[in-house]
Amino acid sequence: MxxxxxxxxxxxxxxxxxxxxxxxxxxxxxxxxxxxxxxxxxxxxxxxxxxxxxxxxxxxxxxxxxxxxxxxxxxxxxxxxxxxxxxxxxxxxxxxxxxxxxxxxxxxxxxxxxxxxxxxxxKQRPHGPYQRLLVASDFSKGAKAALLAAAAMFPEARLHLVHAYHVPFESRIKSDDIRDIARSEAQQKLDALLAELPKELRGRIEPHLAAGEPGTVLDEVAGDVWPDLVVIGAHGVSGLVQAALGSVASSLLQRIAADTLVVKEG
Missing domain, CATH: 3.40.50.620 (HUPs)
Structure with missing residues (x-):
C-alpha cells in the first residue's frame, strides 16, 4: 500500500x-x-x-x-x-x-x-519511530479524520484513543446515576465510532474514557502510556484566533510535552 x-x-x-x-x-x-x-x-x-x-x-x-x-x-x-x-x-x-x-x-x-x-x-529529540500514539477524540467528524490520518501515517503504531466526557451538574450534585449515564453515553459514542472502522484498525486501538476536562484527562492517560506522539483534530481554517483550531485544540497544543500532530478536517 x-x-x-x-x-x-x-x-x-x-x-x-x-x-x-x-x-x-x-x-x-x-x-x-x-x-x-x-x-x-x-x-x-x-x-x-x-x-x-x-x-x-x-x-x-x-x-x-x-x-x-x-x-x-x-x-x-x-x-x-x-x-x-x-x-x-x-x-x-x-x-x-x-x-x-x-x-x-x-x-x-x-x-x-x-x-x-x-x-x-x-518538541522532543527523535529516538526512533513513533510507536505509541495518543489520539484525542470528541467523536466529531474532525476527530475521526485525525484518527484515520494518523493510523494511515503510522501503520505499525498502537493507538490510544482518549475521550474526556462531561458529567453535568457534578459541581453541585454528587450522583452516581448521573455519572453512570454520562459514561454510558460516552461508551455508546465510542462503540458507534469503532463499528465504523475496519476490523484491522479496531485491533490497534485501546480506548480510554474518563470524566473531566480534556487537557487533564489527556495528561493522566499520557502519564500511564508514555506516548511519543499526540494527535489532535482541528476544525477547518478561519482568520479568527481561536476558531482556526478551536479553543480545546489550541489549549492542548500548548500544554502537551510530546510531539503533536494536528490534522484538520477537510
Whole structure:
C-alpha cells in the first residue's frame, strides 16, 4: 500500500532549536521513502544560501531539497507548503515560557492555523519511530479524520484513543446515576465510532474514557502510556484566533510535552 505522505516540508530558522524538527523530518522521510524539502525564509536581505541550510542537516549526505523563499517566515512556510503540495509540514518550537506560549514566536502558531496539510510540531529529540500514539477524540467528524490520518501515517503504531466526557451538574450534585449515564453515553459514542472502522484498525486501538476536562484527562492517560506522539483534530481554517483550531485544540497544543500532530478536517 502506498504511504499517504510522499512529500515532507520541514521549516528551519538555522538555529539549534530547529534541529529536532529537521532530524525528525529526515527520519520520517527514510521510514516512508518520502521526499524531504527544507524551507528557510529570508525575511531581510541576508546572504543565506542553500549551503547554509545544508549545514543544519545531520550529515552532508542527507537527502533533502532546499527552498529559500523571501518574506515573513510564517507566510513563506505555509505558501511554500501549498506550492509544493506537501503532504506533511514539520516544524519545531524553541521553548516555552511559564504561560505555555510558543517562542518560535508567531511562526508555529501561524503554520498550525493556516497550513492545509497536517502539521507535526516536534518538541522532543527523535529516538526512533513513533510507536505509541495518543489520539484525542470528541467523536466529531474532525476527530475521526485525525484518527484515520494518523493510523494511515503510522501503520505499525498502537493507538490510544482518549475521550474526556462531561458529567453535568457534578459541581453541585454528587450522583452516581448521573455519572453512570454520562459514561454510558460516552461508551455508546465510542462503540458507534469503532463499528465504523475496519476490523484491522479496531485491533490497534485501546480506548480510554474518563470524566473531566480534556487537557487533564489527556495528561493522566499520557502519564500511564508514555506516548511519543499526540494527535489532535482541528476544525477547518478561519482568520479568527481561536476558531482556526478551536479553543480545546489550541489549549492542548500548548500544554502537551510530546510531539503533536494536528490534522484538520477537510
Amino acid at each position: 502506498t504511504h499517504p505522505v510522499r512529500l515532507i516540508l520541514v521549516a528551519t530558522d538555522l538555529t539549534a532549536r530547529s534541529d529536532r524538527a529537521v532530524d525528525r523530518a529526515l527520519e520520517l522521510g527514510r521510514e516512508w521513502n518520502a521526499d524531504v524539502h527544507v524551507v528557510h525564509a529570508i525575511e531581510r536581505d541576508a546572504p543565506t544560501t542553500a549551503l547554509d541550510v545544508r549545514r543544519v542537516l545531520p550529515g552532508p549526505g542527507a537527502k533533502a531539497s532546499v527552498s529559500l523563499p523571501s518574506g515573513p517566515a510564517p507566510k513563506a512556510i505555509t505558501d511554500t507548503a501549498r506550492e509544493l503540495n506537501a503532504d506533511l509540514l514539520v516544524t519545531g518550537v524553541a521553548r516555552y515560557n511559564d504561560l505555555g506560549d510558543y517562542l518560535l514566536g508567531t511562526a508555529v502558531d501561524h503554520v498550525v492555523r493556516n497550513a492545509a496539510a497536517p502539521v507535526l510540531v516536534v
